[in-house]
Amino acid sequence: MKINTINGSKDFIESLRGKTATFILSISTTKTCEIKGITQAGLPGLISLTPTLDAEFLAIGEVRSLENIAETPKGVPTPALITRAVHLEHPFKRIEFLNLGVDNIPKIDYFQIHNFDIKKSEAIDTNAKINALELFQKGVEFGKNYICKDDYIILGESVPSGTTTAEATAQAMGYDVAEKFSSSFKNNPTNIKNQTIKKALNNINNEDELFQILGKVSDNMLIFNAGFLLGNSYTRTKILLAGGTQMAALLLVVNSIVKYMDGQFDSSNIALCTTSWVANDEDSNIISILNMNDFKVNAYASNFNFSNSSHPALKLYEDGEAKEGVGAGGALIYASLNGIEQNQITNRVESLLG
């Protein structure tokens, strides 16, 4: 299992071989996910429960708020399966959660869930109504004060319809990202997504400043974690942003906030880590999003795939049905950094599927 350098150089990731990691999953819900047909990340009618179920499954290997793990309509299982498989094969030193606004707090004991009194946000087509500055400041405080007990952090996310809010956020901030964003759909539902994004952008007024814009079109995960990354500049903890185009959008938010505040951002302790499905996706272009930043950022993609599995659900990953999420790409790179091979992960995922 290899780590491909897709932006920057390999030195950063090579320096993390054998080191211990804290996996932090950001869980958040936006009512955007309730727009019909906008996402397949979850069970119909219960999509806003997906982050809760992902958190439970990642931590303890079962979902307590539902009988079956989150599946998309065609039966593509959540990428949480991959992250959990990595955790079983070569465990993260610890798993923690950022509750960035979910309906149901994961029903798990003994795992730290950081709470910030953050509410689920509204749908972006009608104005997400997020107090973005306050939320950002909560992130900064967290980043400044969080003491990582391990050598680095892997920061993942579970936010249904998160690619839609991420693309809307990037466009609203003025980045030319049309056609550059990924989706968990094979047949990228560009119509519904584009309509939603268009409606979201229409809510923005010319006099809106950055945080007002973010409050209307973005999501809690992006705004809080932008603060987290900036607050982290004080401790200089190494962070792997485990995700695809959403994590790339997070960096755009950081970039815009830094410019807005006339500040600077040292990106040398940050890298983006994603899956081969995102890196090779012909319908999106993560590298060109990364390169819209004023700072350089290292980015890596695992070459993991399910080619040595005959399980029908896993074939769908190869067909592009599910590409990333719940930190799967970062988890796979963590596995590589610790000598784990593709067949070990595949076997674990297959046994999780039963």
Added chain:
Amino acid sequence: MKINTINGSKDFIESLRGKTATFILSISTTKTCEIKGITQAGLPGLISLTPTLDAEFLAIGEVRSLENIAETPKGVPTPALITRAVHLEHPFKRIEFLNLGVDNIPKIDYFQIHNFDIKKSEAIDTNAKINALELFQKGVEFGKNYICKDDYIILGESVPSGTTTAEATAQAMGYDVAEKFSSSFKNNPTNIKNQTIKKALNNINNEDELFQILGKVSDNMLIFNAGFLLGNSYTRTKILLAGGTQMAALLLVVNSIVKYMDGQFDSSNIALCTTSWVANDEDSNIISILNMNDFKVNAYASNFNFSNSSHPALKLYEDGEAKEGVGAGGALIYASLNGIEQNQITNRVESLLG
């Protein structure tokens, strides 16, 4: 994969099972390596670049200062392949470098390179011209102040023509080591080596004291690390000397300095770890070198070999073409201490060779 106790008892090495290690590679060049035919550790005309290339390859898996990794004329690859393979299979917790005088600093970011303002030394046949006392004191200071973040240190070296300078050093200090030293050549080029050593010894005057002798016939790696080991007595960090007869000579240097200074050396935290190729070498005798010390020292040899590989380049190790270097023996013992088997290392090395 077994660890054979070749001197002392197995208790020391058994106490390190499962513990974490910092791998420190000493990189150094002496112009001795430019004497024609004296070493095959590197590419003809570029041998002094070998330590730089070894460092790059070990840390990040590629060489930046050259297109191909250092190979000897017949195509025996550097033992860095073995150490890198171990790092891929079961990573060292961190890798650091001691720059003890190289032409080109390794082009790697995010890895600590300790610099001491040490220059490449001259060839020993014409006087190495090392300020040995100052260099030794730099080593002592480093040893006193270095804080190991892991449970123990594996100290390796990459010094082309290092077995020649090591043998000259041992002889100059008065140890009867003729025929006891190893070389990276199968047909040990004793003529060129012996001539060089003879010339080196001729430069010594009767009134020369120990540090003057070392300054004429030794190398930076031996002198600095003798200081390092003595300075380390203050912190009592456990150190595996990963190498063959060069590391045995390092202990002779320690022994002579301790006697010269009328001091004492507690060797209980030090052990020598080497390959089966050194331990079984009929042209050298590492155990008898070790037993010339006034202190006892534990020594171990990995039983790793390439018997289950059909790769022609690796067969040459079995034929005695390459025996040790870049901490290969210590790395293999570290692998054993962590449950890694021979076929896992062989597969990694083969995939590195492509």
